[in-house]
Amino acid sequence: MLENTGQGAVLTESNRACEACALKDLRLPRPLSPRELEVLEQRAKSSAVLDEGATLFSQGDSVNAVYIVRGGAVKTFVTDRNGKEDIIGFFFTGDFIALESLACDLYPMSCAALTKTYICKISRADMQALTRELPSLEEYLFLSVSEELLGSHQLSQIxxxxxxDERLSSFLLFLSHTNERHKLSGTDLALPMSRREIAGYLGLAVETVSRAFSRLQEKQLIAVNDRNVTLLDIEGLRAQSHCCQSYRDGTFSSEKPVI
Amino acid sequence: MLENTGQGAVLTESNRACEACALKDLRLPRPLSPRELEVLEQRAKSSAVLDEGATLFSQGDSVNAVYIVRGGAVKTFVTDRNGKEDIIGFFFTGDFIALESLACDLYPMSCAALTKTYICKISRADMQALTRELPSLEEYLFLSVSEELLGSHQLSQIxxxxxxDERLSSFLLFLSHTNERHKLSGTDLALPMSRREIAGYLGLAVETVSRAFSRLQEKQLIAVNDRNVTLLDIEGLRAQSHCCQSYRDGTFSSEKPVI
DNA sequence: CGTGGATTTGAACGGCATCAAACTAAGTGG
DNA sequence: CCACTTAGTTTGATGCCGTTCAAATCCACG
Incomplete structure (x- = not known):
């Protein structure tokens, strides 16, 4: 089922862990109904563990499954001609990974684990069967991808x-918000990604990211200790970022203005 | 039905024009089946004409319809604190406009016509009814938004x-491809947008865009005459762009590599 | 013919990339 | 336990590209 994709990846089949997973913390455009959850769980029989750095899929692989992060974090990326990684997105517990790839035959990007990561797999065939017996799931997928697209617009704006400095501020606020979604501290962040990966995401050089960290620290906005970052002044960061703090949480409507 | 949104917009109800429209040139993740087309046409009873510069909807308006471009071109954008327009996307004949907004209660962006534009409107309620009686349409919407998201990733990469110069080259190749989709010349482009709007889309200053035009012309890659641009050396432009020439045509799979 | 917006061109400044090197931390093997 | 290696991070110096400010030109339109 799950292929070993090299790079020291150890993918283990573990249905038991999967049965224990209620898929309850799927990131939600709307909550899944009990019925949807039941059907989804029934299909999500296959799970895997990715060691740090292990590849889940590579650009050019055929798209024959959908993956969900059950625990940990992954990045999706493409590699440019200079070998530099252009980071497309980070995905955390509860996220569908690159759901939009279902519109392709072959993956237009690669995916690798940032830390030890637990993955849930649903085959493409199962997914099709699912949406047939549960039409509302298709709407769920539409809403999921729509929110990703709205988030992508915000990233483009950034x-x-x-x-x-402003880009890094936005990014830290994004991570803070992600942490809160997972019932973790909104101020004490343990970054799962390297400076290089942050740079690849924000369109900066590694050195510039490092300097931005230093400047935000000088300004007393954050305290940096390797990959542990404490947000000391969220409002100050928000003022820096000149942008909605959460550019991927689907709350673009009503309450919070995008700008 | 269609509100007059000021700025000299003249929105006229014109069901006759709508009946004549077969919606056949909807931009397609896959072709619509005859059945889908029939049902869609049945609902798309309402049409409108937007004069150049007229606003279709504004950020903060409630999302109670979906719009399709039947002829002409529109931009979606947000306005930053300096009053500068950040262009999110351009939409042409056959495109759903900002379909992902259906995930919101209120529009997170505004939309205005670049030229005289003909619009087709389907109310949110009709859309829901449609997807109930035609489940495959929901899949179509999912694929549409997925392709938009893949395109947005490419834009982020750019x-x-x-x-x-590379950004402008990519942009011109994108317009060339769009033109070809509409059975127009792939080399003689009549840009519907201003330099300022191109700048707002590519994340550059107007002056920089203007200079980029000049440089590409000096290099004999294009011939510029106001908003009429002739692509003299497509391969040269492609080499310049360092990127897939078509970042929004859904051909990220099989044949064409993304990079 | 005059006005205002769009576009182009010029000149100077500044932020970020690049190159270079020091420093840290973790892992390896002697 | 320590020398050594390696990757990640930080800091410094320099140069370039794009922004900004300024002004000229062109064009549409009243």
Missing amino acids: LRQLSA | LRQLSA
């Missing part, structure tokens, strides 16, 4: 308009 | 990595 890439177009913001300075290095 | 914003992260490419120089001004």
